[in-house]
Amino acid sequence: MAYLEWQPAFEVGHDRIDSDHQALVAAMNQLHEAAQRGQGQDQDRNQDQDQDQEETARILTFLRDYAVTHFATEEALMLRHKYPAASEHFAAHAELLLQVSDFIVDYRAGRVVGVDVMLGFLQAWLMNHIQGRDRDLGAYLRGRV
Numbered sequence: 001m002a003y004l005e006w007q008p009a010f011e012v013g014h015d016r017i018d019s020d021h022q023a024l025v026a027a028m029n030q031l032h033e034a035a036q037r038g039q040g041q042d043q044d045r046n047q048d049q050d051q052d053q054e055e056t057a058r059i060l061t062f063l064r065d066y067a068v069t070h071f072a073t074e075e076a077l078m079l080r081h082k083y084p085a086a087s088e089h090f091a092a093h094a095e096l097l098l099q100v101s102d103f104i105v106d107y108r109a110g111r112v113v114g115v116d117v118m119l120g121f122l123q124a125w126l127m128n129h130i131q132g133r134d135r136d137l138g139a140y141l142r143g144r145v
């Protein structure tokens, strides 16, 4: 079973934003799977474990890069449609990207950052953001067309 199941309730009513969000959820599920595989290994470091950690770092980087592109899409929509709450929304995006970049740097440096902690943080942030700021943005955009 997926770590996080996409639900219609997550939709904000804007096709591009909704499909990006589904891709973010899919990447989080991949991250969870890679982390599960990593935890299933023996305690001894071995090649498989190294590969799983590399995979985890790769997915985290993908997630960060995808979020950068997705946030830029939302931000362009906000600017184009003169969204009144744009500055707070931009700030929330910037803060999340900083946090994810810190996770990646720490993880790659071998500092102990539990993937479950990262996932818990990302999941809580994403669900809260999608069902809060992004829902408000979707409603505003729908009112503009």
Ligand SMILES: [Fe+2]
Residues within 6 Å of the ligand: 074, 089, 093, 129, 133, 134
């Ligand atoms: Fe957003």
